[in-house]
Amino acid sequence: MKQRFILLLLGMFALATPTNCAASACVTEVSDEAPIEIKLFHHSTLTESAPEIVAEFKRVGFIAVEGVPGFGDAYQQFLATARIFADLSKEEQAVCTGATYAARGWSRGVEVFNGKTDTYKGSYYAVVPNDSSNVWPDESLPQLRNAYQNVATIVLEAGKQILPLVGFTHENVKGLGRMLHYKSVAGGEDDGNANWCGDHRDHGVFTCLCPEAFYRDGEVVSRPANSGLYIEGRPVGIPLEDAISRNVVFFQMGEVIELMTKGDVRATNHLVKKATDGSELFALAVFVDPIDEVIINFGGSSAEIIDKYKDRLTEEEIVSGIVTFDAWNARSLAKYNPKELAPPTV
Numbered sequence: 001m002k003q004r005f006i007l008l009l010l011g012m013f014a015l016a017t018p019t020n021c022a023a024s025a026c027v028t029e030v031s032d033e034a035p036i037e038i039k040l041f042h043h044s045t046l047t048e049s050a051p052e053i054v055a056e057f058k059r060v061g062f063i064a065v066e067g068v069p070g071f072g073d074a075y076q077q078f079l080a081t082a083r084i085f086a087d088l089s090k091e092e093q094a095v096c097t098g099a100t101y102a103a104r105g106w107s108r109g110v111e112v113f114n115g116k117t118d119t120y121k122g123s124y125y126a127v128v129p130n131d132s133s134n135v136w137p138d139e140s141l142p143q144l145r146n147a148y149q150n151v152a153t154i155v156l157e158a159g160k161q162i163l164p165l166v167g168f169t170h171e172n173v174k175g176l177g178r179m180l181h182y183k184s185v186a187g188g189e190d191d192g193n194a195n196w197c198g199d200h201r202d203h204g205v206f207t208c209l210c211p212e213a214f215y216r217d218g219e220v221v222s223r224p225a226n227s228g229l230y231i232e233g234r235p236v237g238i239p240l241e242d243a244i245s246r247n248v249v250f251f252q253m254g255e256v257i258e259l260m261t262k263g264d265v266r267a268t269n270h271l272v273k274k275a276t277d278g279s280e281l282f283a284l285a286v287f288v289d290p291i292d293e294v295i296i297n298f299g300g301s302s303a304e305i306i307d308k309y310k311d312r313l314t315e316e317e318i319v320s321g322i323v324t325f326d327a328w329n330a331r332s333l334a335k336y337n338p339k340e341l342a343p344p345t346v
């Protein structure tokens with residue numbers, strides 16, 4: 001398993017020379033700041049676009065794909081259901097908080113980035129496809145399970161088509177969904193954190209990310225100025241109606257890939273800035289991670305890469321150049337979830 005995983009990853013470099021561009025320019029709607037250029041690929045031509053996709057993951061660690069079959073309808077259904085969940089009472093939501101709420105079920109205001117708590121950020125984790133470890137609101141909102149699993153499965157399947165193009169095989173990965181609800185900030189409220197979600201990199205292999213859905217006073221609204229997703233310090237997004245009608249999904253690289261490629265592929269720094277106009281924001285991410293026993297081989301990495309990740313590596317692992325995903329995952333969750341062992345806040 002270990003050898004195959006690493007060899008397949010190394011196969012990525014054989015694809016790394018860009019050929020003629022099959023992608024169109026960036027997709028973004030924001031005008032308040034210069035957006036970052038993100039390449040848009042079509043789902044039907046992913047295989048022939050592989051060299052350019054790899055080049056984009058090396059350049060910025062992030063791509064957009066349109067034409068993902070069935071995405072728009074499933075995402076609309078999911079968003080409608082997620083909004084109902086967000087309006088449930090705290091008691092009804094608390095029923096859905098898992099024993100390990102950094103990995104299953106509902107929580108809000110538990111993650112800490114750079115010393116600041118993401119007070120307004122709500123998360124609902126679930127394994128994809130569904131299994132018995134997931135927690136669902138079967139009493140208060142039984143339709144959430146299917147709405148969530150349907151769209152999460154669609155984006156996970158698209159992600160599994162992209163991973164082999166960049167050298168991974170889907171036989172060694174699993175999906176973990178995360179419904180995101182960034183609660184509106186009432187006028188005058190200030191928790192000392194300008195972000196809904198602080199600056200970070202995803203710590204797994206790969207993230208399938210559904211475009212942002214902003215609402216204000218119950219209606220879909222355009223992305224408010226100076227808010228929403230930023231990658232590498234610059235805004236990125238697409239109007240929700242376009243994301244739905246064109247079936248657009250984003251994909252971004254995580255820290256495991258950066259470690260395994262010794263920094264050749266970028267794990268994307270990103271954050272979500274708060275809207276200050278009373279808007280709330282919904283989204284869904286599906287993390288694609290290796291199975292626990294997979295070995296991350298980062299041997300031969302530069303001092304810069306080691307320094308970047310030494311907060312979650314032991315001295316012994318730094319010397320040997322290997323760490324299991326299980327250990328890496330546990331330390332990463334602990335880093336961002338210091339309240340994990342305390343009673344959850346709902």
Ligand SMILES: [Fe+2]
Pocket residue numbers: 200201202270
């Ligand atoms: Fe993230």
